[in-house]
Amino acid sequence: MMEISPEVKALSAEMTSLRRDLHAHPELGFQEVRTAGIIAKRLTGLGYTVRTGLGKTGVTGLLRGGKPGKTVLLRADIDALPIREEAVVPWRSETAGVMHACGHDAHTAMGLAAAAILAKEAPSLAGDLFFVFQPAEELLIGAEAMLEDGALEGVRADAAFAIHVMNRWPTGTVAICDGAAMTSADKLTLTITGRGGHGASPHLAIDPIVASAQIITALQTLVSRETPPLSTAVLSLTTLKAGTAFNIIPDAVEMTGTLRCFDAALREKLLASLRRTAEGLAASLRCTARVESQFLTPALRNDPAVTAVARQVAAMIVGESRVVAAEPLTGSDDVAYFFQKVPGCYAFVGSAKPEWSSAPASHNAKFDIDESALEIGADFLVRAARAALLPR
Ligand SMILES: [Zn+2]
Ligand SMILES: [Zn+2]
Structure with a gap:
């Protein structure tokens, strides 16, 4: 049984249309000017203290809760790939040779939806929300560039979460590795x-x-x-x-x-x-x-305590039996640089439509996702943030 929070449901249509807009206008690593502009504008409108131009095109948003407490870091990557899209969808890429073939359009939309929901709750939250919208993940150099530009200055985050849509699993599954997660x-x-x-x-x-x-x-x-x-x-x-x-x-x-x-x-x-x-x-x-x-x-390791929180909140959304232990991946994500400074957990949000006989893989010209995975990912970020801010 899927249990999507009503506040996520309420933002679902807006989140989907933003994902489609970003999909139609993909930008390569360190060129995410339009994307970063949308992110900065939305975060500012929600009351976040926004910093832009971190690692060229990275954006962060900090929002203090009503009471002091911990800080939770939520990362979304925002860049696209040099691929000519072959998927036949109305929101197909309008930029020749560039495509969101890894789902970072979805990550950005989910991150902004979570930022909106959590901003409303901030006055009653004990602790701070810190969103990181990272460029150039596909080049594996965006996270370090943001850190070199001082993205974490003045922020002492206690837990970090990052999600990635993945067609290896059907929608309604969340896959999380224990310990070593990526190379x-x-x-x-x-x-x-x-x-x-x-x-x-x-x-x-x-x-x-x-x-x-x-x-x-x-x-x-x-x-x-x-x-x-x-x-x-x-x-x-x-x-x-x-x-x-x-x-x-x-x-x-x-x-x-x-x-x-x-x-x-x-x-x-x-x-x-x-x-x-x-x-x-x-x-x-x-x-x-x-x-x-x-x-x-560096290699990415999931922190045991943060991973336990991630599993709990994922189970609240998709049910315990649909939270699976994933094998470590021989892929990489440079959010590992953030996870070196903040204990974190990286979760895969299944995004294959159940009716697809063979789901298009990440980085394939026909890549597409089941958009109902957006609600799951956004809800995961919201609930993970709330749970991470609770005193333990
Ligand atoms: Zn990728
Ligand atoms: Zn990716």
Whole structure:
């Protein structure tokens, strides 16, 4: 049995229309000018103390309760993806090549609905509400940018919540991980340099393509042979660029990829192994390898006490049997930077329509959600905030 709060029901139509408006006008990371403008205007109208331009396009809203108490942080991410939308919906993206294919339009709408409901209650609340509307989550660099701009200055939050719609689960399910929830993420760039020449005279050149092929193959042993069997790591090489013509051996090959880990020490070890393998193999084949890694976000851990609160409030909405324990994900969310400073819980709100035989996945050009999940997510944020402000 679903138990949506009446105050959420009352805002449902407005929340849905805002989600559709945001969906039609998606903006990429750090370009969310229109979106941030809507957020700032609404929060200001609700009485929040609003800060804008945090991490370029991030927005925060602080509202003090009637009595002193704890502070709860609620995060919504606001950016879209460089995807040409293929979903056939009236609110289809009007910006060519940009799409809300991860549901951050829904997160923004749910966050603003929760902000409106909680603002009405603020005079009777003991404690403060702090909303974070974060840009550039898809780039995994928006949270750190907000923190560097002092997003948490003057705010001592006691608990944080973030939600994500996910078509892996049907609407009416809330999935929450215990402890480790999402991996750290590094962006990897490998440049293998040889010496270009004629394709017919390889002995006069130093072929970086053959060296790269061996490096790619050898890197498969980092997970299979160097990672403890019960630990988790993912190493994917995802782009490979080299050459201009069939008869030219190029000077260099560039590859990019990503490393995902739950354990920081394992991450360090694998980065060292990556360097050793690439540089060693390249040298043995007369090439050089340059390995660059950009640390994007730490792993995300759900705090046990905050997670217990999240499970309780989710059960109040969807029923205890529909609050499922999720397996940790090898995806990443840079809200992990906020969770390093504030104990938090990240919850997945099921958003697949029950009648869909195969729900479109996040980051797919046909991505869509069951909009009835909006009420569940907004209600979760409202109830989580109330529960987190209670003295424990
Ligand atoms: Zn995404
Ligand atoms: Zn997302």
